[in-house]
Amino acid sequence: SPYQRLSQRMQDITGDRGVLKEVIREGAGDFVTPDASVLEITLWGMEVGLLTMRKGELARFLFKPRYAYGALGCPPLIPPNTTVLFELELLDFLDSAESDEFFALTAEQQDMFPLEKVLKVAGTEREFGNYLFRQNRFHDAKERYKRTSLILCRRPFHPGEQGHIESAKLLVFLNLSFTYLKLERPTRALVYGEQALAIDPKNAKALFRCGQACLHMTEYERARDFLVRAQREQPLNHDINKELKKLASCYRHSMDKEKEMCHRIFSPLHSSAVQQN
Incomplete structure (x- = not known):
């Protein structure tokens, strides 16, 4: 599938290939701190992914169902047990x-x-x-x-x-x-x-x-x-x-x-x- 071909060149950031990452545009400065609180994020994979990013970075992520919408999916758009593709851009963050x-x-x-x-x-x-x-x-x-x-x-x-x-x-x-x-x-x-x-x-x-x-x-x-x-x-x-x-x-x-x-x-x-x- 297109996702399988894409995943072959992506970095495994969780160790179980549950969240895969490809940098589209490099960011600058420090990474988001490990103990940062991520507001208004609904997906576990998205939070995990954001913590690997720098300010200004644009990246593509593949989230396996466990890190996305799980066995229930998100009807009617996302079926159960679906791997999803996201592109995230980190505009800014505050280190508290x-x-x-x-x-x-x-x-x-x-x-x-x-x-x-x-x-x-x-x-x-x-x-x-x-x-x-x-x-x-x-x-x-x-x-x-x-x-x-x-x-x-x-x-x-x-x-x-x-x-x-x-x-x-x-x-x-x-x-x-x-x-x-x-x-x-x-x-x-x-x-x-x-x-x-x-x-x-x-x-x-x-x-x-x-x-x-x-x-x-x-x-x-x-x-x-x-x-x-x-x-x-x-x-x-x-x-x-x-x-x-x-x-x-x-x-x-x-x-x-x-x-x-x-x-x-x-x-x-x-x-x-x-x-x-």
Whole structure:
């Protein structure tokens, strides 16, 4: 069969010819670490195969039924006991080993870590948060970002280290603000947006997030202040200008409702006064 001919030139990576591999395009850098957690992978063979790959690598794999869909198959497309062919491309991966080791330490031991390693751990955690955010897993992303924030905010630093830590904190505060907006918790989004502004008062993203949060809370004057300041920093930013138009529309709608309510309240009084006259 075509699979049998293909398998003759493929590498046996499990020792039982259950998973065979052929590299189509070489990757670069380190292999995926043996203890890596592979997310959202349903086939055992796929997980085994990924752990033999480097970043940027493209490879072809043959999975025997034991490493694929087994005796049941995957009806109606894949019959029982079927050998399957996959092509996998490893775009990127995060090595969490150093991060896991860091969080296994006591708070005192973590404080003794060199700044470079602390920033690396914080960066890894934030990237995990970014991955979860892109999957619309906003609650899980928030937990990753908050863990990153705790590392950076608790860290005692020397004057020469402050700039590096503040830069890392700014990124994670912006992430938290955006995530809380997605979770429809504008009050918390505003808190983290303002923490970002405490680091960089002219940061357009932070001003924009604060404006969005205030708009969600129907605090129109505050929303306008934040958004106008954001527009001042980035006059041609489409999202900022669109949000200002949205704010104007919401404000007009609010004023119209208020006028209508006043009319309903005072109309009976006016009618009664006319009848008495």
